[in-house]
Amino acid sequence: MDAITLIEAVNLALASEMARDESILVFGEDVGLNGGVFRATDGLHAKFGDDRVMDTPLAEAMIAGLSVGLAAQGFKPVPEIQFMGFVFPAFNQIATAAARMRNRTRGRLSQPMTIRMPYGGGIHAPEHHSESTEALFAHIPGLKVVIPSNPTRAYGLLLAALRDPDPVLFLEPKRVYRLVKHEVEDNGEAFPLETCFIDREGDDITLVSWGAMMHETLLAATELEKDGVTVDVIDVATIAPMDMGTIFESVRKTGRLVIVQEAPRSGGIGSEIAAEVAEHEIMSLLAPIGRVAGYDTVMPYAKLEGQYMPSVERILEEARRILDFS
Amino acid sequence: MSKFLLPDLGEGLPDAEIVKWLVKEGDQITAGDDMVEMSTAKAVVEVPAPFTGTVTKLYGQPGDVIDTGNPLIEITGDGEEAPIEALAEDTPADTDEVAKEAAIEVAAPTSAGHEVFRLPDLGEGLPDAEIVQWLVQEGAEVTAGDTMVEMSTAKAVVEVPAPHSGIITRMHGGPGDVIKTGHPLVEFATGGGTAPKTSAVPEKSAKSADAATVVGAVMVGNTVEKESAVSGDGMKAGPAARALARKMKLDLSGLKGSGKDGEITLADVRAGAENPSASAAPVAATSAPLDLKIGPAARALADGLGLDLSLVTPTGARGTVSKRDVLVAARGMIAGNGGAVVPVVAPGTVMGTVMGAVSTAKGVKAMPKVRAYASQKGVDLSRVKGTGPIGNISIDDVNAALKGDFAVTTAAPSATYQLPPRTALVSGEPEKLIGPRRVMAQAMSKARDEVVKTSIFDEADIAAWVPGSDVTARIMRAIIAGCMIEPAVNAWYNSETGEKTTHKSVHLGVAVDSPRGLFVPVIQEAETKSGPELRAVLNTRRGAITDGSIKPADMSGATITLSNFGMIAGRFATPIVVPPEVAIIGIGGLFEKLVMDEKGIANHRMIPVSLTFDHRACTGGEAARFLGAMLADLRLPN
Numbered sequence: 001m002d003a004i005t006l007i008e009a010v011n012l013a014l015a016s017e018m019a020r021d022e023s024i025l026v027f028g029e030d031v032g033l034n035g036g037v038f039r040a041t042d043g044l045h046a047k048f049g050d051d052r053v054m055d056t057p058l059a060e061a062m063i064a065g066l067s068v069g070l071a072a073q074g075f076k077p078v079p080e081i082q083f084m085g086f087v088f089p090a091f092n093q094i095a096t097a098a099a100r101m102r103n104r105t106r107g108r109l110s111q112p113m114t115i116r117m118p119y120g121g122g123i124h125a126p127e128h129h130s131e132s133t134e135a136l137f138a139h140i141p142g143l144k145v146v147i148p149s150n151p152t153r154a155y156g157l158l159l160a161a162l163r164d165p166d167p168v169l170f171l172e173p174k175r176v177y178r179l180v181k182h183e184v185e186d187n188g189e190a191f192p193l194e195t196c197f198i199d200r201e202g203d204d205i206t207l208v209s210w211g212a213m214m215h216e217t218l219l220a221a222t223e224l225e226k227d228g229v230t231v232d233v234i235d236v237a238t239i240a241p242m243d244m245g246t247i248f249e250s251v252r253k254t255g256r257l258v259i260v261q262e263a264p265r266s267g268g269i270g271s272e273i274a275a276e277v278a279e280h281e282i283m284s285l286l287a288p289i290g291r292v293a294g295y296d297t298v299m300p301y302a303k304l305e306g307q308y309m310p311s312v313e314r315i316l317e318e319a320r321r322i323l324d325f326s
Numbered sequence: 327m328s329k330f331l332l333p334d335l336g337e338g339l340p341d342a343e344i345v346k347w348l349v350k351e352g353d354q355i356t357a358g359d360d361m362v363e364m365s366t367a368k369a370v371v372e373v374p375a376p377f378t379g380t381v382t383k384l385y386g387q388p389g390d391v392i393d394t395g396n397p398l399i400e401i402t403g404d405g406e407e408a409p410i411e412a413l414a415e416d417t418p419a420d421t422d423e424v425a426k427e428a429a430i431e432v433a434a435p436t437s438a439g440h441e442v443f444r445l446p447d448l449g450e451g452l453p454d455a456e457i458v459q460w461l462v463q464e465g466a467e468v469t470a471g472d473t474m475v476e477m478s479t480a481k482a483v484v485e486v487p488a489p490h491s492g493i494i495t496r497m498h499g500g501p502g503d504v505i506k507t508g509h510p511l512v513e514f515a516t517g518g519g520t521a522p523k524t525s526a527v528p529e530k531s532a533k534s535a536d537a538a539t540v541v542g543a544v545m546v547g548n549t550v551e552k553e554s555a556v557s558g559d560g561m562k563a564g565p566a567a568r569a570l571a572r573k574m575k576l577d578l579s580g581l582k583g584s585g586k587d588g589e590i591t592l593a594d595v596r597a598g599a600e601n602p603s604a605s606a607a608p609v610a611a612t613s614a615p616l617d618l619k620i621g622p623a624a625r626a627l628a629d630g631l632g633l634d635l636s637l638v639t640p641t642g643a644r645g646t647v648s649k650r651d652v653l654v655a656a657r658g659m660i661a662g663n664g665g666a667v668v669p670v671v672a673p674g675t676v677m678g679t680v681m682g683a684v685s686t687a688k689g690v691k692a693m694p695k696v697r698a699y700a701s702q703k704g705v706d707l708s709r710v711k712g713t714g715p716i717g718n719i720s721i722d723d724v725n726a727a728l729k730g731d732f733a734v735t736t737a738a739p740s741a742t743y744q745l746p747p748r749t750a751l752v753s754g755e756p757e758k759l760i761g762p763r764r765v766m767a768q769a770m771s772k773a774r775d776e777v778v779k780t781s782i783f784d785e786a787d788i789a790a791w792v793p794g795s796d797v798t799a800r801i802m803r804a805i806i807a808g809c810m811i812e813p814a815v816n817a818w819y820n821s822e823t824g825e826k827t828t829h830k831s832v833h834l835g836v837a838v839d840s841p842r843g844l845f846v847p848v849i850q851e852a853e854t855k856s857g858p859e860l861r862a863v864l865n866t867r868r869g870a871i872t873d874g875s876i877k878p879a880d881m882s883g884a885t886i887t888l889s890n891f892g893m894i895a896g897r898f899a900t901p902i903v904v905p906p907e908v909a910i911i912g913i914g915g916l917f918e919k920l921v922m923d924e925k926g927i928a929n930h931r932m933i934p935v936s937l938t939f940d941h942r943a944c945t946g947g948e949a950a951r952f953l954g955a956m957l958a959d960l961r962l963p964n
Contacts, residue, residue: 030369037365038544122545123545124543156592177544178544180547180549180550181548181550181551182550182552189593191570196569199565201558235565237569283694283698286695286721321715324715325718326693326696326718326719326722
């Protein structure tokens with residue numbers, strides 16, 4: 001069992017499932033001969049050939065439209081949108097065709113597709129290469145939105161996404177693509193979707209996050225633990241549809257909740273979690289719900305990126321405010 | 327030998343990454359042949375050979391990032407050059423200074439073994455850096471990695487190490503000079519051996535051999551982490567297996583682990599779910615209705631009938647509960663052969679019940695869980711003092727109230743939650759404030775809650791004073807003079823009745839600092855007294871405070887107060903106006919100031935005067951007129 005990075009886990013899951021399921025087709029900008037700008041599809045073209053791994057023109061609307069057509073005909077398209085910031089031409093096809101095909105045809109046609117997109121900041125990238133717009137998709141009924149936070153979950157959740165009968169947006173946290181390694185066994189075991197993962201268990205406060213921010217959240221939890229505070233750390237993983245039950249259960253235990261998201265503060269998944277907890281678990285709360293998020297501005301360039309994205313310090317500050325509240 | 331520096335590959339990017347070398351050292355190449363694939367933001371670009379000749383050195387391996395303008399390859403040959411355009415077709419000729427310089431380097435190759443080291447981006451995307459100090463001299467021999475120079479960026483002083491071993495032949499600039507990123511910093515004759523880029527540019531050095539993109543910098547770590555099997559419940563199972571079990575509503579304790587060290591795997595959970603009786607019991611009955619296959623219409627009907635769905639036998643297609651099934655079950659129950667109809671309790675009902683039991687005291691700041699706790703314990707929250715950051719009540723506060731420990735109502739806020747302190751242990755014991763200190767705490771809180779305080783500051787020029795003047799007596803006289811001209815500040819304001827009483831007589835309170843706390847003795851009818859008389863009364867009062875014989879009557883009834891803190895330290899202040907008074911004067915320490923007078927620049931002594939007044943009872947104009955009159959009196963020679 002090799003220790004591999006998150007991007008290698010994506011590659012491993014793709015190769016593994018493509019060997020198992022011939023209906024899977026991988027295509028997108030530079031995914032073929034080049035192997036993808038981040039090397040997610042490295043070696044797939046050589047292994048599975050022109051018919052299953054294809055380079056497309058720079059035309060996201062076409063990539064998504066092609067996926068809708070293929071999926072309706074029984075294929076399992078796995079398109080890559082090179083950066084999440086480029087998805088907007090494809091948004092129409094995803095939201096108005098892929099998301100509602102099953103409903104529109106009363107179940108006669110389904111859309112088994114997995115749209116892969118690297119998202120998020122922290123790599124000093126140019127404009128519109130760094131956003132976290134997961135909430136836009138989570139808001140559309142009919143779409144599943146899945147975000148792995150580490151190599152193990154990238155492998156298990158991508159397999160699950162590939163096997164799901166409906167469209168799944170698989171958002172890859174590019175900042176942690178190569179940050180840590182896990183020993184991942186290529187055993188073909190899919191992880192459950194629509195379920196949170198609990199990374200730490202504690203009694204004093206619940207920290208909830210997903211994707212790249214899990215890295216900072218876990219570091220913050222470690223710092224809090226040094227003070228004798230025990231922390232529940234929850235990786236939401238599937239942000240739509242969301243497993244609120246696990247979060248409720250944790251809040252019932254701790255009475256304190258801090259949500260960490262990289263995306264801008266307003267109208268994000270963090271807001272949704274806060275609203276759900278306020279609606280159903282307000283009687284369990286010992287303190288207001290805390291949020292640590294990006295700011296309601298355009299994602300800045302490299303120099304200010306560090307200020308924009310929630311840091312371990314910001315998470316600690318908010319967690320301590322919540323712990324001190326009552 | 328010619329060194330080829332990486333040109334801008336057409337997107338104005340600071341660097342590019344080597345994907346694959348198409349040549350190796352010793353190869354013969356012809357100008358225009360592709361020699362390397364470089365990855366830029368979005369594309370892999372093939373870089374053609376600029377010269378015909380023999381490859382003598384390759385800089386970097388696949389995965390390495392080469393800064394634009396840094397060496398890429400060395401070729402020994404006849405110097406035939408390929409047109410620059412072939413390298414950077416998309417670059418307008420005048421875009422990037424660095425690119426231009428790179429082009430110049432290509433056109434005029436440096437001599438063999440001669441290296442120009444250009445200032446790299448010192449890791450913050452800054453355009454330049456300033457030389458702080460050279461740590462080498464021309465002619466000095468350096469080893470790759472040795473610190474050559476200290477450079478100051480916006481935030482830090484960075485030590486720049488030698489990229490090669492060799493002899494320094496030239497240094498560009500001296501301490502204080504600003505060098506632009508990409509411009510020559512030092513030249514040296516190389517003795518071979520490239521220093522790891524790590525030291526100069528830590529961020530980029532971290533890239534591993536397989537990092538693909540150069541849109542920014544993907545951080546690379548080599549830490550191998552493990553998904554730990556959380557064992558709060560003593561069960562060995564990883565987060566994924568636990569997540570699946572939760573989703574399938576399966577109790578882990580019934581499962582046998584087949585993984586390493588008996589860890590419960592995903593396969594174990596799935597097997598357990600398929601065979602519940604053999605290995606695991608499904609969790610709690612509450613979930614049963616949710617597991618039923620039932621359409622919204624049938625569910626709505628069942629809800630309307632108050633029917634417990636677990637009592638319904640599904641007969642629909644694929645085990646679905648139909649509306650008919652619901653009706654059959656309902657009839658069965660009415661007939662008495664299916665047990666009692668169990669009304670479905672709407673979630674709102676439960677919430678409503680609990681809320682009803684909760685303390686509804688208005689204006690009480692307490693989180694719902696605290697209210698529920700107080701209600702359960704029968705504690706009236708309106709009588710509990712909150713110690714939270716916004717005066718909110720914590721569970722600890724409720725517990726304190728339960729113990730009858732109402733000390734919290736007057737004591738300073740204490741630490742709230744039971745978690746261990748984060749900082750070093752504090753020493754000393756809490757001490758209850760008593761006597762004058764307690765009176766001060768209460769009076770100040772009341773004043774803070776009530777008074778709309780506004781302050782004005784000025785300085786009184788006392789250069790004209792006759793020698794030997796009694797400063798305190800003069801200040802008291804000036805306050806009296808101010809009150810005579812603007813009586814509005816010599817007043818009491820009753821906020822409950824909204825009445826203001828303007829006094830004809832000045833009863834001057836004077837704040838006196840004593841080991842027992844703050845005292846404010848009063849000099850009654852101060853306006854009838856001369857300077858020396860005022861001084862005499864004040865001295866009498868001070869003596870009485872010291873020996874404890876001060877009478878309450880001599881400490882009440884002040885109509886305006888003086889706080890002469892300047893005798894200790896401080897220049898201006900915003901002292902607290904204690905109701906019903908409406909103004910207080912703070913006097914800071916005397917100081918000297920250069921001022922322009924008729925003769926030119928002169929050194930004058932000044933008294934800093936601060937006036938704080940209650941804006942509910944006085945206008946800004948009244949306060950300023952009072953202050954003006956006071957200053958005018960202070961300026962007089964005697």
